[in-house]
Amino acid sequence: MAVDPMKTLGQDTPRVDAYERVTGRATYNRDIKLPGMLYARVLRSTVPHAMVRRIDTSKAEALPGVRAVMTHETHKIPYGSGSISGGRQYSDPHKDITTRLRYTFNEHVRYVGEPVAAVAAVNRHIAEEALQLIEIEYDELPFVMDVEEAVAAGAPEIWEGGNIAHDSENRQQPIGGQTGDLQAGFSEADQIFEERFTTAFIQDAQLEPRSSLAHWEGDKLILHTPTQGVSNCRHDTARDLGLEDHQVQVVCKYMGGGFGDKNGNYYFDLIAAAFARDLGVPVMVELSRKDDWLGTHGRWHTVQDYRVGVKDDGTVTAIEVNGKSGMGPYLRRSGNVSGMDVYACENTSKAILPVHTNRMVSGNFRAPAYPQGYFAISSMMDDVAYKMGVDPVQFALKNMVRPTETKQFTNYALDQCIAMGAEQFDWQRRWNPNPGSAEGPIKRGAGMSFMMFNARLGASSAIVRAASGGRYTVYVGVTDIGPGAKTTMSMLAAETLDVPLSSVDIVWGDSDRCPYSVGESGSRCTTMTGFAVVEAARDLKRQIDERGLPTGDDVLIASATPAPSTNGKLREGFGAHFAEVEVDTQLGDVRVTKYLTVHESGRILNPLPALDQIRGAVIQGIGQALKEDVLYDTNTGHPLMTGYYFARHLTHLDVPEIENTFIETDDGYGPYGAKTVGESGIIIAPATIANAVYNAIGVRMKDLPITRDKILEAVA
Amino acid sequence: MTFRQLTVAEPERAEPVSRRDFLTMRVSEGRRVLELSCERLFMRYHDACSEAAQRQVSNHEDVPGAADVPLGFAMPSVDALFDELERQLAGVEELRVLERGWLGSGAFARDVAARIDAFSERGGIVASEAAA
Known part of the structure; x- marks a missing residue:
């Protein structure tokens, strides 16, 4: 159902903290200065897999200005959410x-970049200098960088018991499961197709290098850190x-990007907490850009083997995927892969093994x-469509998930997204039924x-409070990682209370x-905290109606x-993306000439950042499709790019105009029918680009990113 | 902090600080005071009553059913929260109530007021700062 116009919601609204952000008044973590504060830096492993045989911190400790040095010998602090959560809250x-508990410092180091020591000093320069004075000798161990090699017989064991990650109950089980009857589905098929697809590890690459400032008041820890969830961070730390x-x-007031893993x-x-407790003063740990690259996380790389059964009329009857996800040496997150649910096929099987390697940790x-x-x-499905001689749009409309008696949706708009997108994109004119057949070296x-x-x-x-003078205050544990959550929460309260946004x-x-x-x-x-804001504001409005304004x-x-x-x-939330690319078959370059998206994300509460979210996510997705990959020297186990330099993130010059249409609906759930926006835009961007490249050159690119060398090899 | 214990010189008995005491940071005997932040107590009370906080919803969105797994960890109950308040009050002579506006009305206000009244009846001094 369409949405009714509202007073505040649905209006293009600049962020409530835009002024603070653009004038530099916003206090980011590193802007905080406390009396007597010390600065800390982290020393990291230079080998991918080893036991620390000897660590000598005496010279560092003797450096004037150094207050303390910390290693696995001095502090054994569990870092649970960094190793064992694997998709669940740490308990x-x-x-x-x-x-397989990870500690803040581990005697057994498992990747280049793993923390081995930290120094607290009166300033950051002395802390850095002191790191260079720490002497470490390693007993190096064999290492493994590839997920397939990691599970092969005789592979170096990163953990005792093998390199398949444990779930929260110490089981080495794949993620996934079965629906319907897979064998019956394949028996029913007229044709069966099999392909392997692989994707690369990608760094989140937030703009703000991380830092953490800790101080204690008695037995209470106060931690300033750029986190996406103050409650979860509190729980984990406790x-x-x-x-x-x-x-x-x-406490997290402002942060320079989240992108998921904070x-x-x-x-x-x-x-920071341990230094501050030991030394009795505030301590800020700062990560350099290189630290941030090595010592945080990125998207897990995958190997996925697909098998799909199809009837001659184009109906998919069975889908099977077996895969592996590279998690680095610790299971911070799940390693799952998703996407099968968007097809109507009822006979499916998914088995994804999260695998440990000696690369940096995935998250x-x-x-x-x-x-x-x-x-x-x-x-895979695009390939099947071509092999069956079916237009991919028609194949999508035939095989996409639809509401059934056993699969009911609060509302459904997938067909509308695809149809509207195809029309707006002028699919029939732009799509080439004979992939790679265009004349000349530049193929579209x-x-x-x-x-x-x-x-x-x-x-x-959520809590909403009214004070005299018609002022309202919303209390929510959000941290505003980029999409403008503070503004959205304020708008929800203003709309519900029927007051101007400026009074909130x-x-x-x-x-x-x-x-x-x-x-x-x-x-x-x-959808969750925003809903609580609406409920609290409704209650407050009732109180005001009964008792008057305070x-x-x-x-x-x-x-x-x-x-x-x-x-x-x-x-x-539903969506469809369409892209047109030009591939230079002589240079191997891919240029995106048009990108169009249609999303159904319920009611759009604030169109301005919603559109930004889609565009930003698409840009990240195009980067994943064409450029980004943290490459390793497989002889040494060292990553070759440890910062923006060489990381090949897209720049403004690489990014096409991205057109988006929101199909607005109100399904009667969530805050005024709002759904999700922040992640929707990235989900199919790599697939859309890859499918466009196939249509241009007639060769299926099965390994992300689709870099020049791969294009040139494909068309040679 | 929700509770903060301080030791302050009693104004009616306070004498000028000697230069020696000042330089040696010597603390004269004084009253033990508890500062109570009603705002923070309200947040903890709210979490103690909240299903969301009690369940500590999974922070991992990509594993079906992850949010439904019991954690085996519960936030302190309302009773535990007020037990802590009473323990803190047992060790002080004065209570300074900060951000009193958060007491508002309802169960929270009644529960806190009961502890404050009991403290006062025991001879404790109760002081309030301006509502915030």
Whole structure:
């Protein structure tokens, strides 16, 4: 159903903190200065796999200005969320049973970049100088960089018991499962197709290098850190340090990008906390750009083997995928791959093994399991469509998931997204039915893909307060990682209270001053915390109606902790992307000449950042398709790019105009029908580009990124 | 901090600080004071009552069902929260109530007021700062 216009929501609204951000008044973590504060730096392993035989910190300790040095010999602090969560919230029982617990510093180092020591000093320069004085001798071990080699017989064991990652119950099981009857599905098929697809590790590459500032007030830790979830970071940190949650206060006021992997704590939070406790003064751990590259995370690389059964009429009858995800040596996140659900086929099997290697640790990156999963299955289905002689758009419309009696949606718009996108893109004119047949060295082609992404509801909290003078304050545990959550939360309150946005203030990013929040990941901030804001504002409005606006020192307070559900229905955002590319078959260059998207994301609460989210995500997706890959020297186990230099991120010169249309709906769930936006745009961008490249050159590119050398090899 | 214990010189008995005491940072005997932030107490109370906080929803969005797995960890209950407040109050002579506006009305206000009244009846001094 279409949406009714509203007063505040739906209006292009600049961010409520835009002025602070553009004038430099916004206080980012490194802007904080506390009296007596020390600075800390982290020393990292220079070998991919080894036991630390000897570590001598005496020269560093003797350097004037150095206050303390920390190693695995001095501090054994568990870093649980960095190693064992594997897709689930880190808990005490989890910590107790795991056999693969990571510590802040490990005697057994497992990748180049693993922390081996840290120095706290009166300034950052002395801290850095001191790092150079630490002497370490390693007993080096064989290492493995490739997921296939890591699970082969005789591979170096990164963990005792083999390199398949443990789940939260110490089982080495694949992620996935089966639906329907796979064998019956293949028996029913007239043709069966098999292909392998691979994707590269990609760094999240946030603009702000990370830092963490810790200080203690008695037995309470105050931690300033750029986290996507103050509540989750508080919980993780408390678990690691053996504290109760309320003994940790996490504060994050501004951050320079999140992109997914900051909803939790980091080892440097623990280093800062331990230094501050030991030394009795505030300590800030700062990561350099190189540290940030080596010592945080990126999208897991994958190998995916697909097998698809199809009837002669183009109906897909069976889909099977077996794959492996490269997680680095610790299982910070799941390693899942997604995408199969967007097809109607009922006979499916998925088995994805998260595998340890001696590369840097993988983690969440904007729609963590999706772009690599959708690249593979969408490429596979695109290939099948061509081999069956069917237009990919028609193949999509035939095989896309649809509502059924057993699969009900709160609303459904996938068909509309595909049809509208095809029309706006002028698919019939741009698509070449004979891939690679264009004359000349510059070959043009068009590709498309389609997606859905869960717009889940769930428990969250918010508080809204009214004071005299018609001022309202929203208290929410969000940290605003980029999409403008503070503005959205304020707009939701203003709309519900029927007051101007300018009368609404917001308190955010402080676990002591805000209620619990799920944090900003999984595109859940608006649907979950935003829903709580609406509920709290409704309650406040009722109170005002009954008692009048407060005067003097009086206030009215309303809180909400809703836990809404969809009563078993699927709640999804839908989308379709279309791209046109020009491939220079002499130079191997791919230029995106047109990119068009159609998204159904429920009601669009603030069109301005919503469009930015789609565009930004598409740009990241194009980068994943064509450029980005953290390459390694496989002889030494060293990454070859450890910063923006050589990382081949897209620049403005590489980015085409990205057109987007939102199909606005209100399914009656969520805050005024809003769904997800933040991650939707990236999910099918790599697949769309890859399919367009195929249409241009007539060769299927099965390995991301599609770099020049691969194009030239393909067309040679 | 929700609670902060301080030791302050009692104004009616306070004498001028000697130069020696000042230089040696000597603290004269004083009253033990508890500062109570009603804003922070309200947040903890709210979380103690909140299903969301009690379940600590999974921060991992890409594993189906991950959010439904029990964590085996619970936030402190409302009773535990007020037990802590009472323990803190037992060790002080004065309570300074900060951000009193957060007391508002309802169960939270009643629960806190009951502890404050009991403290006062025991002879404790209760001081409030301006509502915030």
